[in-house]
Amino acid sequence: MSASPLVPFPARLEASEPLSERERLFRLALPAPMSHRPGQFVMVSFPGVGEAPISIACAPRDDARLELTIRRVGSVTQALHALEPGRDLGLRGPYGNGIDTALLAGQDLVLVAGGLGLAPMRSLIQALLARREAFGRLILLAGFRTPAEALFRTEYPDWTAAGMEVHALVNRTEHQPWEGQEGLVTEPIPHLGLDPGRTLAVLVGPPVMYKFVVLELAACGLSSEHIFVDLERRMKCGIGKCGHCQIEDLYCCRQGPVFRLSDLETRREALA
Amino acid sequence: MDAFLASKRQFLDWLRHTAADTETFFPQPLGEASFQFARVRPDSPLRLEDWDSGTPREAFRASANPVPPGKLLSPPGETLFRFRRDPDGRLEFFPVLDDAPRIIAGIRPCDLHAIHLLDGIQSAGVPDPHYLSRRGHTTLIAHDCLQPCDEHCFCDAVGALRQRQGADLFLTPMEDGLLVEVLSEKGAALVEGAGFSPCGDREARLAWAEGQRARPFGRPLPASPEAIAGILAGSGASPVWREHSERCFSCGTCNLVCPTCYCFDVSDDIDLAAPAEGRRCRTWDGCMLPDFAQVAGGHDFRPGTAARQHHRVARKFQYLPRQMATGSHCVGCGRCGHQCTVDIDIYDIVKDLVERAGP
Structure with missing residues (x-):
């Protein structure tokens, strides 16, 4: 593990296949198995371009593989779509509460x-x-x-x-x-x-x-x-520090992104 | 812990001397009307003159220091890590932590309080080692304010005036110079050999200073920070937000000058001479900027200046105090109101909310 939670680790792109015109499924090989819950996300880096929050698209697994579905919508995801299999991207996480x-x-x-x-x-x-x-x-x-x-x-x-x-x-x-x-x-x-x-x-x-x-x-x-x-929000850190994902007094990246609807009813920003 | 007495000249000479060994920051003139926390050089113009009246004006004035000292702990453009991609596509990441020793002197209680709150935030949950490393290697020299620094001050109304925790040395202006109190081991090590005179009557001197303190101190608020948090919780539909943001043009100056604003964005820099290498940097960001809550694809989760103004004020008085179990995260320095180009003042907003909420 790195000395900083903001520093990614390398993950190798094993294969990427188109799911639609805008989305591709990325199959990654990790240095070690990632223990995650459904609903959690990772921060994916294309170093030199930037980083974006991406939901995990597979169940927790013990074989150090991870699947992500990435929509080409900004500069980072555009660069990721062009990444050739066999090359690394940066990864950190998993983040968020997920669903138990x-x-x-x-x-x-x-x-x-x-x-x-x-x-x-x-x-x-x-x-x-x-x-x-x-x-x-x-x-x-x-x-x-x-x-x-x-x-x-x-x-x-x-x-x-x-x-x-x-x-x-x-x-x-x-x-x-x-x-x-x-x-x-x-x-x-x-x-x-x-x-x-x-x-x-x-x-x-x-x-x-x-x-x-x-x-x-x-x-x-x-x-x-x-x-x-x-819920989806802009995120720059995933660890409750950058301030972007705040929904009033909640951090989408920490208390979310999965919320009970009853916890959001008094928060006017949540489902706006 | 020890206490010493020093003349102002003695203190400034010592600070200059110390700055020769350790990077030291102190408020220094920036043009005609402004001051900034700048690095102390052998020929730096360090001034404490208005302390003669017991009033730390000039260099120590809050509004004259648009950028608070705590921002030195999260410098804009700081490198989080370097990376390198080899020809086969393998990536390597190299974390960067700043462990250079630094001294920041000339910190007023409101700004010290802000740093204390930031220490809590950056240590909580998933700690931020970039901030904490720099903070751990920084020595803070703060001082008391016996007079409000200007007409924008409301630090006492939000509980920031009495802040001492977090300082390593704490100065109080005296008729005959400065009382220098040692508040930490780091502070003790720093003043060792400074040649200041031991002080045997600290309590009497503190009592004298207390007697000199202005009362009331700065602008009063019609409710406690706790009561304000409660009023804010039910203020979503208040017309106050629209009224106090109609002329806001989303420049983000209020965020920039706020001593407790710490939101950030990240960006990657590529070395043009070696395109396979680069670094990820952290830059200041602000919730009043129009794209702050906008996601890729364009949806804005907090559209409009009124919603953003509400968020900024609620974050200071309601959200962060609730999350961190602290008092107000607005420290009453008055910078945002003073620096706002269209005179939107967080003090006016809060006062308006309280008065309209009724008794």
Whole structure:
């Protein structure tokens, strides 16, 4: 370990494959296994260009491998997309609270992912399916704008086979082949037959998604204590020092990025 | 711990002498009207003249020092680490920690209080070794204020005037010079051999100084910092935020001059002569700047000057005090109000909030 938590360690890019026009899946080899929780993130460096917070897209594993889904959206991610396999990038973390799967045991779980939100959700999905018997119903609602933007499409049949009810939706098919449904991610919720007494929901997506999904879940009787949301913020350190990710008195990088909705209701900045 | 007496001349000569061995900072003139904490050189113009009246003016004036001394502990552009990429793409990282000994003298209680609060923040949770290394190798010489430094001061109203903790030496202006109190082992080592006279009547001298202190001291606030925190917690919908930010043009000066602002951004520098090598630097950032809470892709999680103003004030009076279990993180130095080009003053904002909240 380095003398400073702000100094990365080298991680080797083993392979990177396109998931959509803007997203690639990065398979990394680490110097040592990283123990993380679903929902945690790492700070990824392309030295010379900069550093960006990236969610971990795989379940905790003991083979010193890590998977990240990176959207090309700024200078750092653009440089990372151009990195050739076999070369190093910089990594530090994991950071944030993540989600404790022990809290979910025995419950029916509704996982709602919008767009790139399916990347961190995949970490949770893999962790839940690895211990499928520990949970009740597992329901995934994954929404995208178009089939071309649908992430991890080839894995849905595996998730279904492993005991998850998978609802993949696109806003519009744009005449592309699509094996899922057409519509908004909120639309299936009233028809899921949720039992509010034993259901928890986990939401990962763009800010605009939360408001509407929460309304539908509330209509099914879920209270805000039973809904977890994964928030995105600007981050420069991951250790509660740089100030960028502050949501009023909370640091998204330390107390989050996964929050119980009930903890955010009095904080006007949280879901703005 | 010991106490000594020194004439002002004796103290300044000693400081110059000490500066020959150890990098030393002291407020020095910057142009006609301003002062800055600058490195003491053999020919540096060090002045303490207005201490004759018991009032540490000139060099020790807060508003005349736009950049607080604590910023020396997080210098802009500090290197966090160096990196090197070999032709095969292997990366190596080399942490950089600053362990050079330094002395900062001329620190007023508000600024000392700010450094004390920063020490807490940088030690808490995941400690920041870059700050802590520099801080651990720095000796602080602070001094008491018997008069408010200018009309912007409100340090007493936020509990910063009595700060001593964190200082290694603490000076109090006397009729016949300076009382030099040793507050740490580091301070004791520094004054050893200085030739100051031992002081046998410290308590009487402190009592005399207390008698000289202005009352009230600086601008009063109509509520305690604790009460202000409570009022802030329910102020989200207050029109105060809009009213006090309409003329703000998001320049970030208030952040820049605040002794307890420590937010940062990072950037990478590449060595143009050796493009496979470079360094990551930390630079000051400010929550009043428009892109502070903006993520890649463009979404701004705190849009508008009113929301940013609310965040700045709440962070000082509500969020950080709650997180760190301390008093106010606004130390009442008055710099942000004094330096603001459109006269937005955190004091006015807080006073307005309290008065509108009613009894």
